[in-house]
Amino acid sequence: MTNIPRAGVIGNPIAHSLSPKLHGYWLNRYGLEGSYTALKVTEDALEKTLRELPSQGFIGANVTIPHKVNVMQFADQITDRATLIGAANTLIFKDDGRIFADNTDGYGFMANLRQGAPDWDPKAGPAAIFGAGGAARAIIVALADAGVPEIIISNRTRPKAEALRDDFGARISVIDWVQADKMLEEANTVINTTSLGMVGAQDFKVPLDKMRKDAVVTDIVYNPLKTPFLIAAEKLGCTTVDGLGMLLHQGVPGFERWFGQRPEVDEATRQAVLS
Numbered sequence: 127m128t129n130i131p132r133a134g135v136i137g138n139p140i141a142h143s144l145s146p147k148l149h150g151y152w153l154n155r156y157g158l159e160g161s162y163t164a165l166k167v168t169e170d171a172l173e174k175t176l177r178e179l180p181s182q183g184f185i186g187a188n189v190t191i192p193h194k195v196n197v198m199q200f201a202d203q204i205t206d207r208a209t210l211i212g213a214a215n216t217l218i219f220k221d222d223g224r225i226f227a228d229n230t231d232g233y234g235f236m237a238n239l240r241q242g243a244p245d246w247d248p249k250a251g252p253a254a255i256f257g258a259g260g261a262a263r264a265i266i267v268a269l270a271d272a273g274v275p276e277i278i279i280s281n282r283t284r285p286k287a288e289a290l291r292d293d294f295g296a297r298i299s300v301i302d303w304v305q306a307d308k309m310l311e312e313a314n315t316v317i318n319t320t321s322l323g324m325v326g327a328q329d330f331k332v333p334l335d336k337m338r339k340d341a342v343v344t345d346i347v348y349n350p351l352k353t354p355f356l357i358a359a360e361k362l363g364c365t366t367v368d369g370l371g372m373l374l375h376q377g378v379p380g381f382e383r384w385f386g387q388r389p390e391v392d393e394a395t396r397q398a399v400l401s
């Protein structure tokens with residue numbers, strides 16, 4: 127076995143993942159020795175794979191659907207943010223065999239928002255969130271951490287939004303999916319965390335005309351890059367930020383820990399991943 131550090135992304139399905147392109151680009155850009163591959167792993171094989179990877183030269187891995195929650199039970203050390211979110215997307219395999227788990231989705235979301243909308247002020251008003259899935263959880267933790275004073279959530283399945291309110295407390299309120307457009311009246315940050323608008327998924331049908339012109343609007347769906355949600359917001363004059371940057375930024379902490387170089391997320395990185 128060579129000593130070239132290896133990392134990868136564990137998921138199922140995994141062929142669609144852009145992470146190998148992203149990390150491969152960074153390895154090449156910084157002239158670093160290392161490799162990053164997609165690893166298709168079924169739920170049954172998750173623990174065995176995690177135990178075996180270090181002996182194959184793996185120093186860490188990203189984790190994606192469907193393993194982000196399950197992987198937590200195999201971690202020996204978990205960051206506060208991953209504990210709060212209840213899921214991990216970045217693993218570090220320590221020399222002594224222990225597994226360190228982190229969640230960088232909220233970090234990636236926030237870094238993307240700040241890069242795409244540098245004047246965005248988290249404290250300026252409420253945030254409105256469509257959706258209450260795994261990504262919404264990470265984003266809520268990050269928004270609360272950044273000082274957003276109030277977070278309004280609307281989800282098709284209301285109890286899931288209520289569960290988030292129960293977990294994250296007083297700053298959060300829930301509004302019914304059929305009335306979701308009402309949360310837009312006050313919001314200075316508007317976020318789509320549902321899969322609506324993604325290629326192959328249903329359209330986003332909630333009317334958006336109540337959105338404030340000065341709102342910063344972001345969609346975490348990045349295929350297509352300009353979702354109908356973002357196009358509607360742009361037409362209203364809002365500042366919009368697409369979801370690709372969240373994916374790119376969430377990879378930064380892992381890459382830095384594994385390969386010892388903090389990578390840049392810039393236009394060249396975007397183009398490399400889109401090519």
Ligand code: NAP
Pocket residue numbers: 231234256257258259260261262281282283284286319320321322324328346347348369370372373374376
């Ligand atoms: P998830 O846990 O499965 O949550 C999916 C969310 O979409 C739920 O709120 C779900 O509502 C809602 N939804 C799905 N179909 C719907 C429909 N027909 N009508 C209304 N709501 C619907 O998934 P996730 O991990 O949070 O990911 C959500 C999206 O974000 C995916 O498209 C994913 O690719 C994208 N994502 C992007 C990044 C990035 O880096 N940019 C990171 C993570 C995820 P119910 O609860 O009612 O089912």
